[in-house]
Amino acid sequence: MDLEKMLRPVDNPLPPFVPKYMTLASGETMVVRQADREEIPDILPHIEKLMHVERDFYDIVAARVYAELLAYCRHRIQDEYVLVAQIDGELAAVVNGRSLNRETGMSLHTIALRRGMRVGAHAFATKMEYHIDALKHEEVLIVAESPIGFRRWMIEYDLAKRFHIPHELGGVPSYSLTRELFDKARGSLVVGRRPVPEKLLKKAEKAILPPSDPPKPPQDLLAATRAKGDPTGTALMTQRWKQGGL
Amino acid sequence: MREVYVVGIGITSFGRLEYPLSEIAAYPGMMALRDSGLSAVDHVYVSNMGGCRMNSQSGLASAVVDSLSLTPAGAETIENGPASGASAIKQGYMAVASGLHDVVMVTGAERMREANVFDAVEFVATLTHPLAEAIYGVTLPSLAGMFTRLIMKKHGVTERHLGMVAVKNHANAMFNPFAHLHEPITLEGILDSPEAMTNNPYVAEPLRFYDCCPVSDGGACLILASGDAAKKCGKPRVRLAGVGQATDTHAVHERKDPTELCAVRGAASQAMRMAEVKPSDVDVAELHDAFTILEIVESEEAGFFKKGEGHLALEKGETALKGKLPINPSGGLKGKGHPVGATGLGQAHEIVAQLRGDAGKRQVKGAKTGFTCNFGGFGNNVVCLTFVREK
Numbered sequence: 246m247d248l249e250k251m252l253r254p255v256d257n258p259l260p261p262f263v264p265k266y267m268t269l270a271s272g273e274t275m276v277v278r279q280a281d282r283e284e285i286p287d288i289l290p291h292i293e294k295l296m297h298v299e300r301d302f303y304d305i306v307a308a309r310v311y312a313e314l315l316a317y318c319r320h321r322i323q324d325e326y327v328l329v330a331q332i333d334g335e336l337a338a339v340v341n342g343r344s345l346n347r348e349t350g351m352s353l354h355t356i357a358l359r360r361g362m363r364v365g366a367h368a369f370a371t372k373m374e375y376h377i378d379a380l381k382h383e384e385v386l387i388v389a390e391s392p393i394g395f396r397r398w399m400i401e402y403d404l405a406k407r408f409h410i411p412h413e414l415g416g417v418p419s420y421s422l423t424r425e426l427f428d429k430a431r432g433s434l435v436v437g438r439r440p441v442p443e444k445l446l447k448k449a450e451k452a453i454l455p456p457s458d459p460p461k462p463p464q465d466l467l468a469a470t471r472a473k474g475d476p477t478g479t480a481l482m483t484q485r486w487k488q489g490g491l
Numbered sequence: 492m493r494e495v496y497v498v499g500i501g502i503t504s505f506g507r508l509e510y511p512l513s514e515i516a517a518y519p520g521m522m523a524l525r526d527s528g529l530s531a532v533d534h535v536y537v538s539n540m541g542g543c544r545m546n547s548q549s550g551l552a553s554a555v556v557d558s559l560s561l562t563p564a565g566a567e568t569i570e571n572g573p574a575s576g577a578s579a580i581k582q583g584y585m586a587v588a589s590g591l592h593d594v595v596m597v598t599g600a601e602r603m604r605e606a607n608v609f610d611a612v613e614f615v616a617t618l619t620h621p622l623a624e625a626i627y628g629v630t631l632p633s634l635a636g637m638f639t640r641l642i643m644k645k646h647g648v649t650e651r652h653l654g655m656v657a658v659k660n661h662a663n664a665m666f667n668p669f670a671h672l673h674e675p676i677t678l679e680g681i682l683d684s685p686e687a688m689t690n691n692p693y694v695a696e697p698l699r700f701y702d703c704c705p706v707s708d709g710g711a712c713l714i715l716a717s718g719d720a721a722k723k724c725g726k727p728r729v730r731l732a733g734v735g736q737a738t739d740t741h742a743v744h745e746r747k748d749p750t751e752l753c754a755v756r757g758a759a760s761q762a763m764r765m766a767e768v769k770p771s772d773v774d775v776a777e778l779h780d781a782f783t784i785l786e787i788v789e790s791e792e793a794g795f796f797k798k799g800e801g802h803l804a805l806e807k808g809e810t811a812l813k814g815k816l817p818i819n820p821s822g823g824l825k826g827k828g829h830p831v832g833a834t835g836l837g838q839a840h841e842i843v844a845q846l847r848g849d850a851g852k853r854q855v856k857g858a859k860t861g862f863t864c865n866f867g868g869f870g871n872n873v874v875c876l877t878f879v880r881e882k
Contacts, residue, residue, distance in 0.1 A: 268684035270691060272677030361674045363690055436686045
């Protein structure tokens with residue numbers, strides 16, 4: 246018996262994602278494209294670093310994304326896809342999800358490695374487009390792990406409640422982006438252009454470059470004190486003051 | 492009256508801070524003490540606007556003076572809306588100038604991001620007229636939007652001009668390690684590209700997302716001293732040479748012409764007259780650009796440009812970092828951030844750093860005279876300050 250065959254999910258190829266691109270507020274161009282299994286090892290080290298960033302729940306999201314990417318790479322998750330957003334080759338965001346059945350998609354994660362400029366929001370919108378337009382799902386089940394996610398998904402898209410369905414991420418009540426809600430967001434929240442100019446796409450496909458300014462743990466002295474069991478920061482401030490430097 | 496000098500400055504990063512309001516005020520206080528070389532002050536003024544409502548903390552000055560081990564110095568909290576910071580500086584100025592105290596600390600703090608953005612906007616809207624404005628759902632962005640429409644009609648300011656202010660101030664903020672936003676933007680990205688409407692949607696038409704300042708936490712501090720006390724500190728002699736304050740009607744629609752920011756004009760002329768400088772003498776200015784339109788109009792009301800020509804000066808690059816009169820080299824409220832009760836102190840911190848020649852990559856070459864405009868309400872309570880570098 247081939248045990249590996251038993252352990253792997255059913256091979257059920259998903260339709261390809263057609264790459265797209267958009268201009269960010271910075272004027273930079275961001276390409277969103279599908280990542281192959283072979284590219285996942287290039288992405289993992291950048292996600293791993295974010296497991297130690299408590300801010301905005303990056304730690305939880307990164308830990309889960311890491312596991313999902315690994316599972317995708319090593320065939321331990323059913324019907325998952327991974328999209329990457331790149332700016333000038335640099336990894337800017339990773340979004341993933343999976344097809345639950347013919348009607349329903351399960352959004353897994355959106356993680357931005359470049360803060361601001363709606364990088365995460367553009368990437369999220371693109372994966373929703375993949376679910377609705379390519380996978381032909383009627384709805385996508387969504388949860389948010391951070392307040393930023395809640396604002397971007399639940400509030401901006403005015404998601405419907407599906408609280409009777411526990412989401413795969415932590416079993417919490419699901420929200421849903423229905424086809425109708427998605428259609429309302431086309432052109433406003435869901436933007437981007439196709440085809441991606443050849444040169445741009447080639448640059449993105451050539452290599453997933455490390456993010457130049459990824460989220461980091463707070464550098465600020467007092468913000469860091471939370472993690473040191475000094476929630477008010479007073480002890481650390483006083484210590485540094487005595488040592489003669491802040 | 493005695494002359495008043497700035498002998499110490501301190502600031503936190505603006506953005507989201509994860510520690511209590513009193514510590515956001517105390518931390519720059521410590522830095523300012525270190526900067527001045529002092530370990531005690533006679534009095535502490537703490538500016539804050541929303542501690543009671545957003546952070547459930549009252550009596551902030553009492554907490555700060557104790558956090559800093561400055562007891563038994565007197566301490567009080569100053570609240571004057573978004574102009575609280577400059578108002579507190581004014582109180583400190585009066586205490587030293589009058590001879591009541593020799594050395595005072597003026598520190599300010601706000602922790603707004605503890606509230607969600609909707610509550611924060613609603614909180615700031617509490618400074619509008621309760622019966623004539625707030626009751627109808629007026630918020631500061633909505634007032635600014637209506638104001639912008641009138642200015643556009645009157646002076647030909649366009650959305651592109653507003654975008655140019657945002658691009659300039661975001662670029663300046665890139666050189667400011669304390670700034671909330673380190674996010675360079677371009678006109679292409681926020682106005683011209685097919686995705687611009689998504690990147691930069693309308694918030695209160697014609698104002699868009701990038702025309703509005705972020706909601707920030709932050710604190711900043713100045714230590715003011717008499718001439719004699721300042722000599723002992725041995726810091727570059729930056730004198731708080733002019734203080735001006737003026738008010739206007741609470742409800743904006745009661746103004747004879749809502750496009751005239753009379754309180755800015757009045758406060759600015761007082762602050763410059765007292766310092767014996769003219770607008771043309773000012774080398775660097777920090778103006779209260781909570782909305783991009785305000786930078787343009789305040790630059791006119793302060794006398795830097797003729798009425799209706801602020802946007803033309805902007806077009807010519809005169810207000811850029813290397814322009815004739817750099818405005819908001821710190822990034823302004825737009826790029827550096829707007830922790831409301833601390834903003835006036837943040838502005839003053841930047842000007843003092845500029846006049847000392849300590850502003851790093853955003854240094855305005857040879858700056859000797861600096862000006863700040865801290866705009867409270869929607870222009871109903873404005874405090875302006877003039878700083879002069881002495882030899």
